[in-house]
Amino acid sequence: MSTLTATVVGASGFTGGELLRLLAGHPKFEIAQATSRQYERKTIGRVHPNLRGVDLRFSAPDDLESVDVLFAATPHGVSMDHIDAFQEAADTIVDLSADFRLDSEGQYDEWYDGHTRPEFLSESVYALPELTREDLPGAELIAAGGCNATATILGLLPLFEDGILDGTEQTIVDVKVGSSEGGAGGGTASSHAERSGVVRPYAPAGHRHEAEIEQFLGPVSFTAHAVDMIRGASATCHIFPNDPVTKRDLWGAYREQYDEEPFVRTVAGGGVYRYPEPKAVAGTNYAEVGFELDPSNKRIIVFSAIDNMMKGSAGQAIHAANIALGFEETAGLAFQGLHPVGAP
Amino acid sequence: MSTLTATVVGASGFTGGELLRLLAGHPKFEIAQATSRQYERKTIGRVHPNLRGVDLRFSAPDDLESVDVLFAATPHGVSMDHIDAFQEAADTIVDLSADFRLDSEGQYDEWYDGHTRPEFLSESVYALPELTREDLPGAELIAAGGCNATATILGLLPLFEDGILDGTEQTIVDVKVGSSEGGAGGGTASSHAERSGVVRPYAPAGHRHEAEIEQFLGPVSFTAHAVDMIRGASATCHIFPNDPVTKRDLWGAYREQYDEEPFVRTVAGGGVYRYPEPKAVAGTNYAEVGFELDPSNKRIIVFSAIDNMMKGSAGQAIHAANIALGFEETAGLAFQGLHPVGAP
Amino acid sequence: MSTLTATVVGASGFTGGELLRLLAGHPKFEIAQATSRQYERKTIGRVHPNLRGVDLRFSAPDDLESVDVLFAATPHGVSMDHIDAFQEAADTIVDLSADFRLDSEGQYDEWYDGHTRPEFLSESVYALPELTREDLPGAELIAAGGCNATATILGLLPLFEDGILDGTEQTIVDVKVGSSEGGAGGGTASSHAERSGVVRPYAPAGHRHEAEIEQFLGPVSFTAHAVDMIRGASATCHIFPNDPVTKRDLWGAYREQYDEEPFVRTVAGGGVYRYPEPKAVAGTNYAEVGFELDPSNKRIIVFSAIDNMMKGSAGQAIHAANIALGFEETAGLAFQGLHPVGAP
Amino acid sequence: MSTLTATVVGASGFTGGELLRLLAGHPKFEIAQATSRQYERKTIGRVHPNLRGVDLRFSAPDDLESVDVLFAATPHGVSMDHIDAFQEAADTIVDLSADFRLDSEGQYDEWYDGHTRPEFLSESVYALPELTREDLPGAELIAAGGCNATATILGLLPLFEDGILDGTEQTIVDVKVGSSEGGAGGGTASSHAERSGVVRPYAPAGHRHEAEIEQFLGPVSFTAHAVDMIRGASATCHIFPNDPVTKRDLWGAYREQYDEEPFVRTVAGGGVYRYPEPKAVAGTNYAEVGFELDPSNKRIIVFSAIDNMMKGSAGQAIHAANIALGFEETAGLAFQGLHPVGAP
Incomplete structure (x- = not known):
C-alpha cells in the first residue's frame, strides 16, 4: 500500500504539533496540510521548535484539501461545527476533542453545553484501542479518548x-x-x-x-x-x-x-x-x-x-487510525522514551 | 526573660539545618552547639549555604554542653539510644524523629523495629500544637509530629x-x-x-x-x-x-x-x-x-x-518549644513565604 | 522612633508583592496602602498567596493617601508620569523602575524612549547601597538599581x-x-x-x-x-x-x-x-x-x-529606604534563605 | 546488507542506556550484548525504565562475544585498559570516553593522567562528523567527541x-x-x-x-x-x-x-x-x-x-558508526524531538 495523505486541523496547538511530529515520522502517512489561522504561512518550526527541520508551512483552515485522513486537534466545540467540511475533505476523520466521545445527547448535555450535531454521537467510535479495538476497522468518525x-x-x-x-x-x-x-x-x-x-x-x-x-x-x-x-x-x-x-x-x-x-x-x-x-x-x-x-x-x-499528549491524545489518534485503515497497529509509534529525562 | 541556650544534635541534616536557621533568627534562643560528626569543625555554611553569614562551626556530638533545650534532628532510632545523654545535657528535649511519637511499645512494634527505651513512650508529649497544645507547657520530652x-x-x-x-x-x-x-x-x-x-x-x-x-x-x-x-x-x-x-x-x-x-x-x-x-x-x-x-x-x-521541613518538622519543633517554655507561640516563626516561587 | 507609614503603588505585581512581604515584617514601617487598579478591593492574598494571612486589600491608585514613604513598583514609564502625585503623597519616594536610574536625558534616550520628566534625572539618587551609600541619607527620590x-x-x-x-x-x-x-x-x-x-x-x-x-x-x-x-x-x-x-x-x-x-x-x-x-x-x-x-x-x-526580586529590586529598595530614613540598615531584612530549596 | 551485531560495554550508565535505545530502534544493528557488572542478569528495563518493553538482560563484561561493532560507554580510563579485549571482540570500536580523543601523549598528559596505551592515540579517529567526516569510513577505532x-x-x-x-x-x-x-x-x-x-x-x-x-x-x-x-x-x-x-x-x-x-x-x-x-x-x-x-x-x-547524551555522546557515536560502516548517515537517528517539553 502506498502512503495516504493526512491533514491536521488546529496544527499550531500542542496536540496538533504532536500529530505533525508523528505523521512526519510515519511510514504510511504523508502530511498534506497543517492548518492554523493565527500562523498562516509561517513555518511549523516557528511554533514547534522541535520541527524546525521539517519543511512545511501552516495554511488557513478554510480551504481544506481532499485527503485520506483528517485529524482535528481543535478545542472542544469546534469539530461539531465543522464536521460537514471535514467529511467533505476526508473519508476518515479522527477527532481529538471531546465532541464525539459520548454516546448520547443526554450524556453530553450532562457534562458539556448543548451539542450542535448530536446525530453523530451514536455514529462515532470511541478510540481507546485496548477497549474498543474491534470497532475501529473501517470507522469513518473516530473520537480519540481523553487523557x-x-x-x-x-x-x-x-x-x-x-x-x-x-x-x-x-x-x-x-x-x-x-x-x-x-x-x-x-x-x-x-x-x-x-x-x-x-x-x-x-x-x-x-x-x-x-x-x-x-x-x-x-x-x-x-x-x-x-x-x-x-x-x-x-x-x-x-x-x-x-x-x-x-x-x-x-x-x-x-x-x-x-x-x-x-x-x-x-x-x-x-x-x-x-x-x-x-x-x-x-x-x-x-x-x-x-x-x-x-x-x-x-x-x-x-x-x-x-503521556497525556501521546497515549492520551495524538498517539492514541494515530494508533486508532492505524487500526481503522488496516495498517500495522504500531506503525510510526514503536519508539521508546528517554532515560534519564527530567520533567518532560 | 533573657534568652535560653539551645543545642541542635544532628545539625548537618536537612531538618538540623532548618532548626539552625530558625534558632538564628529567634528572639529567645541562642545557639550553643550544632553537632555533626561528619563535619566537625567545619562552618555550618559549608553544608547549609543559606547560613554562610552565620558564624558557627559544627562540633562533635560526644561532648554535649549543658543547655536549656536540646533539639534532636537525628535519624529514627538514634534518640532512644542517646536519651540519657540528652537528658543529662538539657532540661527540655524536643525530638524530631519518630522515636517518641507513639504512646505504647505495642504500637511502636507494629510499625517500627523494637524500641530500646519504651518507658519513655508514655512520658513524651506528641507535638502537633493544634492537637496537643494543652499538654505542652512544661513538657520535658517532646516528640514533634511527622510531616x-x-x-x-x-x-x-x-x-x-x-x-x-x-x-x-x-x-x-x-x-x-x-x-x-x-x-x-x-x-x-x-x-x-x-x-x-x-x-x-x-x-x-x-x-x-x-x-x-x-x-x-x-x-x-x-x-x-x-x-x-x-x-x-x-x-x-x-x-x-x-x-x-x-x-x-x-x-x-x-x-x-x-x-x-x-x-x-x-x-x-x-x-x-x-x-x-x-x-x-x-x-x-x-x-x-x-x-x-x-x-x-x-x-x-x-x-x-x-512545608514538610517546617510545619512538618523544624517549625513544629520550635512552635512546641515556644509553648513548652512559656514563650509567645509565634516567636521566631511569624514570617511569610515567597511569591512567586518555584519548586521550593 | 515610632513607625512610618508606607504605600506600595503597583502592589499586585511581583516586586509590589515582595515589598508588601517585606513591609509587613518590617519593625519600622506600617503599610498604609497597596494599590492595584485590576484587583481593587480584593485581598492581597488573592494575588500573593504567601500573604493570605495578612489582612489588607488593594485600593485604586487614584487616591493616594498622605504617607511617609511611597514605593513605586510600576512598569517602566509609569513613575515619570505620576511623579507629581507621588511627591504630593509622600516625602520620600523609592522608585523600582528604570525611570530615574540614569543621570542625564542623553543617557536615557540612548537606551529608552523619551523621558517625560528629565529634570528629575539629576535629582534622583541611584540606590545600590554598596556603591552609593553616602548619597542616600535624606534622599527624597531614590531609584533602586536594576537586578x-x-x-x-x-x-x-x-x-x-x-x-x-x-x-x-x-x-x-x-x-x-x-x-x-x-x-x-x-x-x-x-x-x-x-x-x-x-x-x-x-x-x-x-x-x-x-x-x-x-x-x-x-x-x-x-x-x-x-x-x-x-x-x-x-x-x-x-x-x-x-x-x-x-x-x-x-x-x-x-x-x-x-x-x-x-x-x-x-x-x-x-x-x-x-x-x-x-x-x-x-x-x-x-x-x-x-x-x-x-x-x-x-x-x-x-x-x-x-535574588533579582530582593537584592535586585524590593530588598534593595527597603535597604535604601532604611538608609535614607536613618533606620538600621538591616532593619526588616536580616533573615536567611532556605536550604535545601529548589528553583525558588 | 543484513544487520550487524553490536555490543554495548558499560550499558547501565546513562550513555550506555542511550546507545541501547538507539540500537534497539536502528534498522542496521542488532544488540548482541549489553554489559554491566553491577546489574548482571537483570533486565535492562530495571535500570532504564524507558526500555522496559525491550527484552534484554545485562551480562558480565568479562566474556565479550564476537560482534561487528563494540560501543564502549565506560568511564574515562577504562577503555585504554581493555582495548585489547575490545579489539579481539570486534572489528570496529566506538569509544565514548576521552581515552582516544587527543592526538598525542603529550596533549593527553597535559589534561589527564598518564595514558596506558598511548600508541592508539594517533590511530584513533576523532568523531565529530561535521568536522572529521572524511576520516571515518573504515575507521576501526573511533573516539566520539565530548559533549x-x-x-x-x-x-x-x-x-x-x-x-x-x-x-x-x-x-x-x-x-x-x-x-x-x-x-x-x-x-x-x-x-x-x-x-x-x-x-x-x-x-x-x-x-x-x-x-x-x-x-x-x-x-x-x-x-x-x-x-x-x-x-x-x-x-x-x-x-x-x-x-x-x-x-x-x-x-x-x-x-x-x-x-x-x-x-x-x-x-x-x-x-x-x-x-x-x-x-x-x-x-x-x-x-x-x-x-x-x-x-x-x-x-x-x-x-x-x-543534547549532551545524543549529539554530544551516544548519537554522535551511532552517527560515526553509520559513516564508518557505510550506512546511510541518518540511519536510526532521523527522529524529531518533543514540543512542548520541560527540562528534558
Whole structure:
C-alpha cells in the first residue's frame, strides 16, 4: 500500500504539533496540510521548535484539501461545527476533542453545553484501542479518548474484565497531570512563575472525563492535581473491592488483559522505578500500569501512567487510525522514551 | 526573660539545618552547639549555604554542653539510644524523629523495629500544637509530629472534632511530597537526573505515619507520591461521610477549629491559588487547609498543604518549644513565604 | 522612633508583592496602602498567596493617601508620569523602575524612549547601597538599581575600586536569570510549558542594564539567558586584565570592599556550593560574590548571585529606604534563605 | 546488507542506556550484548525504565562475544585498559570516553593522567562528523567527541572555516549543562534537593574539553555552569574578531558550512524560540546554531545547543558508526524531538 495523505486541523496547538511530529515520522502517512489561522504561512518550526527541520508551512483552515485522513486537534466545540467540511475533505476523520466521545445527547448535555450535531454521537467510535479495538476497522468518525480517562480506564480495565470489580465498589481516582493539558497559550495561572512547583487541585469534583470513565466502567470519584511536569498523566486508583483479592488474582487479571497489548506494560519492577512512571513513557504511546495491595485497609491501589499528549491524545489518534485503515497497529509509534529525562 | 541556650544534635541534616536557621533568627534562643560528626569543625555554611553569614562551626556530638533545650534532628532510632545523654545535657528535649511519637511499645512494634527505651513512650508529649497544645507547657520530652501525619491530621481534625466523622468512614489520603523528605545524602533514586519530574508512588500501603494518624483520629488508607518539588507535603483526603453534609457544615467545622490558630489558614480563595498550595507556605510554619464537596459521589475532598521541613518538622519543633517554655507561640516563626516561587 | 507609614503603588505585581512581604515584617514601617487598579478591593492574598494571612486589600491608585514613604513598583514609564502625585503623597519616594536610574536625558534616550520628566534625572539618587551609600541619607527620590546591573556591579566593583580594572579591559558578562524578571502576567513565551527547562538567550546584545553598569564602571559586553528558575540572577564575568593579577590580589580587593558590608558575602567555600549560588540567597537581600583565576588564558572569572526580586529590586529598595530614613540598615531584612530549596 | 551485531560495554550508565535505545530502534544493528557488572542478569528495563518493553538482560563484561561493532560507554580510563579485549571482540570500536580523543601523549598528559596505551592515540579517529567526516569510513577505532567540545566546535567551526576567525582572537565560551553530564550514580552534590534550581559554576577554568577544542580550533576561555535541566548543553561564545564582520558575512559562513549537514540547523527564528534551544533538540541527534552581532562592543555572540547524551555522546557515536560502516548517515537517528517539553 502506498502512503495516504493526512491533514491536521488546529496544527499550531500542542496536540496538533504532536500529530505533525508523528505523521512526519510515519511510514504510511504523508502530511498534506497543517492548518492554523493565527500562523498562516509561517513555518511549523516557528511554533514547534522541535520541527524546525521539517519543511512545511501552516495554511488557513478554510480551504481544506481532499485527503485520506483528517485529524482535528481543535478545542472542544469546534469539530461539531465543522464536521460537514471535514467529511467533505476526508473519508476518515479522527477527532481529538471531546465532541464525539459520548454516546448520547443526554450524556453530553450532562457534562458539556448543548451539542450542535448530536446525530453523530451514536455514529462515532470511541478510540481507546485496548477497549474498543474491534470497532475501529473501517470507522469513518473516530473520537480519540481523553487523557485522564485513558489513564484511568487502562488502570481499572483488567479488574472489570476479570470480574474483580463490577462498578458497585468505592473507587477513588487521584490524578496528577502536567501543564500541557492546559494547551498552548496560557494566562497568569499557567505562567512559569506561578505554575512551577505547584500541587494544585483542579476540578476536585465533576471533572468531565468522569463521563468517559462512567460510560465504560461505572462511576468513580475523580480528582485531578496539576504538578510540576509538562507531559504526563499519572492516575492512582484507590479501590475497595467487595470480596477479598490476592496479588495472584491481580497478576492474573493484568496479564490476561495486557500481555498481548503492544502499548501497555504491566510494571513489577525493582530498582528506582518500581511503579508506573510518566517520565518512562514521555514522548511515547506506551502506557504503564501496576498495582499494590493494602491488606490492612482491604484496598487495591492501582497506578497508571501515560503521556497525556501521546497515549492520551495524538498517539492514541494515530494508533486508532492505524487500526481503522488496516495498517500495522504500531506503525510510526514503536519508539521508546528517554532515560534519564527530567520533567518532560 | 533573657534568652535560653539551645543545642541542635544532628545539625548537618536537612531538618538540623532548618532548626539552625530558625534558632538564628529567634528572639529567645541562642545557639550553643550544632553537632555533626561528619563535619566537625567545619562552618555550618559549608553544608547549609543559606547560613554562610552565620558564624558557627559544627562540633562533635560526644561532648554535649549543658543547655536549656536540646533539639534532636537525628535519624529514627538514634534518640532512644542517646536519651540519657540528652537528658543529662538539657532540661527540655524536643525530638524530631519518630522515636517518641507513639504512646505504647505495642504500637511502636507494629510499625517500627523494637524500641530500646519504651518507658519513655508514655512520658513524651506528641507535638502537633493544634492537637496537643494543652499538654505542652512544661513538657520535658517532646516528640514533634511527622510531616505526612501533620498534613493529614490538620486536614481531617475539624471533621472529627465537629462530629462529621467518627472514624468509621472510608478515608483515603493521597499525599504528594518533595524530595527533602528523603533527607540529605541521596543515592541513585534521589539523584537529580532520576528524581526530577517524577510522579513516583512510594509506600503505597503501610506508611509508618499511618500510626500517628490512627493514634489520634482512626484508620485511614494512606498512599504517598514523590513529585517534583523539594519542600512540601500536600494531602488530598477523599472522605465518604456516613451522613449528608453541606458546605456550610464544613465551613462551620473549619472556622471553629482554626479561626484562632496562628499557623493554620483555611483557604477559600479565588484567583490562581484556590486551594491549599505547598508553594504558598514553603519556608514557613503555616499550614493551609481547604475543602470541596462532590455531591454526585457523596464525597468530601479535603486539601492540606505544609512545608514538610517546617510545619512538618523544624517549625513544629520550635512552635512546641515556644509553648513548652512559656514563650509567645509565634516567636521566631511569624514570617511569610515567597511569591512567586518555584519548586521550593 | 515610632513607625512610618508606607504605600506600595503597583502592589499586585511581583516586586509590589515582595515589598508588601517585606513591609509587613518590617519593625519600622506600617503599610498604609497597596494599590492595584485590576484587583481593587480584593485581598492581597488573592494575588500573593504567601500573604493570605495578612489582612489588607488593594485600593485604586487614584487616591493616594498622605504617607511617609511611597514605593513605586510600576512598569517602566509609569513613575515619570505620576511623579507629581507621588511627591504630593509622600516625602520620600523609592522608585523600582528604570525611570530615574540614569543621570542625564542623553543617557536615557540612548537606551529608552523619551523621558517625560528629565529634570528629575539629576535629582534622583541611584540606590545600590554598596556603591552609593553616602548619597542616600535624606534622599527624597531614590531609584533602586536594576537586578542584572546590581549582580554585575557587585561582582566587578572591588576590581575597579582596587585599581585592578580601569574600564579599558575586555569584560564579558554572561547572566542567567529566572522567570520572575519578566513580571506577572505571562503570555506564550512565559507559559510553564514553554519556559520550563530552557536556556534561552534574550537581549544577546544591547540589554538596557548595560546603561547602569556603564554609568558606574564602564562598558561591558552583556548577554542574558533565561534558565529554569523563578527567582535569581547569576552573573559570570569573564575579564582580561591588562596586568597580571594573583589570587591574593583578588582576595585583598574583595575583602577590602565587602568585609563590612552587611549584605554581601564573599564565597570561598568548599563543599557542594563552592561559588555564589542564587539558591543560597533566594528570598533574601544577600548577594554572594566569588572568583577564580584562569592562568592559561590570563582571565579572571567573577561570579555573583542575587535574588533579582530582593537584592535586585524590593530588598534593595527597603535597604535604601532604611538608609535614607536613618533606620538600621538591616532593619526588616536580616533573615536567611532556605536550604535545601529548589528553583525558588 | 543484513544487520550487524553490536555490543554495548558499560550499558547501565546513562550513555550506555542511550546507545541501547538507539540500537534497539536502528534498522542496521542488532544488540548482541549489553554489559554491566553491577546489574548482571537483570533486565535492562530495571535500570532504564524507558526500555522496559525491550527484552534484554545485562551480562558480565568479562566474556565479550564476537560482534561487528563494540560501543564502549565506560568511564574515562577504562577503555585504554581493555582495548585489547575490545579489539579481539570486534572489528570496529566506538569509544565514548576521552581515552582516544587527543592526538598525542603529550596533549593527553597535559589534561589527564598518564595514558596506558598511548600508541592508539594517533590511530584513533576523532568523531565529530561535521568536522572529521572524511576520516571515518573504515575507521576501526573511533573516539566520539565530548559533549561540551561538540557544542563549542559546532558553534565556532563556520567562523574558522570561513576565515572570520583564525585563532588569535579572544573567544569566551560560557556553557550551561544538564545533570546527566555527571553520569548515573550521584552523591550529595547531584541529589535532587541540592542540584535542583542551581546555577552552579564548575570547572571555571581548565575544563578538559578545552583540549579537544584547542586541538581543532585554537585556544578558548571556557567556563561551564550546571543549570536545572537533565539533558542539554548550551554554549554561548563571545567573540571579538580582529576585523569588522556583518550579519551577511555570518549568514554566509553558517550556510556554507551547514546547509548540507543532516544534523545541524542554523536557527534564525522568530517566535518564542529565536535562538538555539537545548529543549528543541533533546533526545535527538540534532544540533542548533545561531548568532547575533553586538556592534557597540564589536562582538559576535554565537549560540549552540545539543543534547549532551545524543549529539554530544551516544548519537554522535551511532552517527560515526553509520559513516564508518557505510550506512546511510541518518540511519536510526532521523527522529524529531518533543514540543512542548520541560527540562528534558
